[in-house]
Amino acid sequence: MYRALQVLTDAEIAECRRIAAASPFVDGRMTNPHNTAKQNEQLHDESGYQKSAQLLQAALIRNEELLNFAFPVKIAPPLITRYRPAMKYGLHTDVAYMQLPNGGLRSDLSCTIFLNEPDSYEGGALHIRLSDADLRFKLEPGEAIIYPSDTLHEVEPVTKGERLVAITFIQSRVQDPFRRNLLYNLNEVAALEGLTMKPENYTMLQLIQNQLLRYWGDVPRG
Amino acid sequence: MYRILSLLTEAEIADSRRIAAESPFVDGRITNPHMTAKQNEQLHEPKAYQKSSQLLMQAFGRSEEFRDFAFPASMTPPFLTRYRPGMKYGLHTDAAYLRMPGGQIRSDLSCTIFLSEPESYEGGQLHIQCGDSDLRFKLRPGEAIVYPSDTMHEVEPVTKGERLVAITFIQSLVPDPFRRNLLYNLNEVAALEGLNMSAENFMRLQLIQNQLLRYWGEKP
Numbered sequence: 001m002y003r004a005l006q007v008l009t010d011a012e013i014a015e016c017r018r019i020a021a022a023s024p025f026v027d028g029r030m031t032n033p034h035n036t037a038k039q040n041e042q043l044h045d046e047s048g049y050q051k052s053a054q055l056l057q058a059a060l061i062r063n064e065e066l067l068n069f070a071f072p073v074k075i076a077p078p079l080i081t082r083y084r085p086a087m088k089y090g091l092h093t094d095v096a097y098m099q100l101p102n103g104g105l106r107s108d109l110s111c112t113i114f115l116n117e118p119d120s121y122e123g124g125a126l127h128i129r130l131s132d133a134d135l136r137f138k139l140e141p142g143e144a145i146i147y148p149s150d151t152l153h154e155v156e157p158v159t160k161g162e163r164l165v166a167i168t169f170i171q172s173r174v175q176d177p178f179r180r181n182l183l184y185n186l187n188e189v190a191a192l193e194g195l196t197m198k199p200e201n202y203t204m205l206q207l208i209q210n211q212l213l214r215y216w217g218d219v220p221r222g
Numbered sequence: 223m224y225r226i227l228s229l230l231t232e233a234e235i236a237d238s239r240r241i242a243a244e245s246p247f248v249d250g251r252i253t254n255p256h257m258t259a260k261q262n263e264q265l266h267e268p269k270a271y272q273k274s275s276q277l278l279m280q281a282f283g284r285s286e287e288f289r290d291f292a293f294p295a296s297m298t299p300p301f302l303t304r305y306r307p308g309m310k311y312g313l314h315t316d317a318a319y320l321r322m323p324g325g326q327i328r329s330d331l332s333c334t335i336f337l338s339e340p341e342s343y344e345g346g347q348l349h350i351q352c353g354d355s356d357l358r359f360k361l362r363p364g365e366a367i368v369y370p371s372d373t374m375h376e377v378e379p380v381t382k383g384e385r386l387v388a389i390t391f392i393q394s395l396v397p398d399p400f401r402r403n404l405l406y407n408l409n410e411v412a413a414l415e416g417l418n419m420s421a422e423n424f425m426r427l428q429l430i431q432n433q434l435l436r437y438w439g440e441k442p
Contacts, residue, residue: 182433189427193419197411205411211404 001148001181002128002135003069007059007113008142016052016115020080020164023048028081028089029155037090040155043080053077056166058114060144069184070146073218074105078113078168083124084154089155096149098169107149108177109167114139114165121161146170148177154158179216186212223370224350224357225291229281229335230364238274238337242302242386243298245270250303250311259312262377265302275299278335280387291406292331292368293395295442298322300335300390305346313351316371320391329371329391330399336361336387337422343383350375368392370399395439404435 008016028038043049056078060066076098083089094110112126118138126145128135129152136156137145147153149169149212173179190209194202247263254260267269278300282288298320305311320327323442334348340360348367350357351374358378359367369375371391374428396402416424 069424173422178437182430185426186430189419189423193415193423196418197415201411201415204407208404208408208411211400215400 001069001177001184003065003146004067004139005062005063005065005140005146007066007142007144008056009059010142012055012059013115013141015055016080016166017164019043019048019052020082020115023080025082027040035092037092037154039087040081040083040089041087043083045158049077049079049082052080052166056168060111060168066144066146068161068187069074070109070170071180071183071217072109072153072170073173073220074100074171076100076105076107076169078166080164080166081123081163081184082145083155083163085158085160088123088157091152091154093152094149094169105169106175107170108175108180109146109170110149110153110170110171111144111146111168112137112165113142113144113168115141116162116164118195122159124158125156126153127156155202173217174213175218178218179212183209183212183216223291223399223406225287226359226361227285227366227368228290228364228367229276229285229288229293231281232364234277234281235337235363236252237277238302238388239386241265241270241274242337243385246300247302249306259316260315261309262303262305262311262440263309271301274302274388278390282390283405288366288368292392293439295393295395295401295440296324296327298327298329298390300333300388302337302388303387304342304387305377305380305385310345311376311377312339313376315374316373316391319374327391327393328397328398329366330394331382331392332371332375333366333368333390333392334359334387335364335366335389337363338384338386339363339398343385344381345378346377346380346385349374349378364384395442396435397440398438399400401434401438405438408434 023043025041026043026044028040032038057075058077096106098105125136125138128147137147172180174183187209190205245265245267248266250260250262250264316332318330322330348359352367394402396405412427412431
């Protein structure tokens with residue numbers, strides 16, 4: 001499942017752009033030295049990174065749609081990344097496990113938060129391959145696309161302007177996408193229809209929601 | 223989960239009793255020679271067995287409640303069993319696999335269909351042990367109790383009168399009891415509330431019902 005969510009306010013978009021404009025970037029290969037497909041630049045400034053990651057993480061965590069859809073238990077600190085003309089990130093998959101300052105994370109869902117106006121640059125669509133079908137995302141500033149980490153995907157070459165995004169990875173309480181999506185849909189139906197049901201039927205439905213979450217949810221650590 | 227079904231019509235109860243009254247019964251150990259706990263009698267006459275099991279199978283076939291609750295894939299032909307004073311079926315569990323005319327069946331659910339008036343005999347309750355608590359069933363004629371085959375259970379001694387029942391075993395499309403009961407409850411909520419929902423929410427719920435049944439259901 002793919003979900004596009006408005007996650008940032010105008011002020012937060014402006015702040016991210018300001019941080020990006022004021023901070024040094026380095027070759028993206030720094031964190032993936034052996035990935036020749038990667039040709040982009042990453043923010044590389046201790047305080048700029050900390051400030052932007054904090055702001056973006058807070059924005060994701062307060063987004064109810066995201067909590068409902070992703071069942072996040074961990075969200076990697078989002079990293080601001082930019083693509084200037086001729087840059088791209090060729091076809092790849094995201095790694096299963098990544099090291100974070102406060103422990104490891106299993107990447108179940110990947111997320112790109114768009115920060116620039118889509119008509120301010122050419123190319124640069126996030127292209128997700130579904131075997132013989134294709135999805136392309138080039139969203140409005142402040143919008144995020146959340147997609148399964150196990151897809152083959154690429155950032156198409158930017159030919160003009162600058163593509164500024166932040167990327168992050170989410171570990172879900174419900175790893176299996178079939179189960180996660182089913183539970184999300186069930187919870188949505190319950191939220192939308194529960195209060196018009198007879199109380200005993202709604203109680204039964206809530207029992208089922210909790211049974212499935214217990215049955216399918218990862219054990220919390222610590 | 224335990225479910226009481228209202229299964230038989232008056233005519234079917236009368237027919238079953240008539241068949242039982244007219245037919246010879248044998249020691250129940252004939253089908254479980256090594257089961258010393260079993261002290262009852264079974265109908266043992268091919269024609270009468272065929273007639274009564276057919277009649278009872280038809281009753282199950284038309285019971286929507288049974289289908290909704292049990293997700294039956296196959297079941298053994300029910301057979302008539304009786305307990306006279308001094309008879310009982312001591313604490314036991316039902317076998318996981320049973321042979322039947324058309325092949326084998328895995329018994330996920332067990333079922334007793336009561337045929338005698340409960341006041342016409344003393345004792346003879348179906349007693350199911352649930353750890354430190356107990357369930358007892360002694361139902362009206364035509365009613366059936368469907369219960370998990372993996373419980374410890376017994377038929378308590380009959381001290382007076384005659385306890386006439388039919389018993390059968392059911393293989394479910396959804397053998398896991400957690401999953402089967404959850405799916406049953408979800409389907410019930412959908413049936414009761416679906417038409418009050420907005421069309422798209424009901425559709426979404428139906429998608430979920432079918433997804434879970436496909437995900438958990440065994441090959442028929």
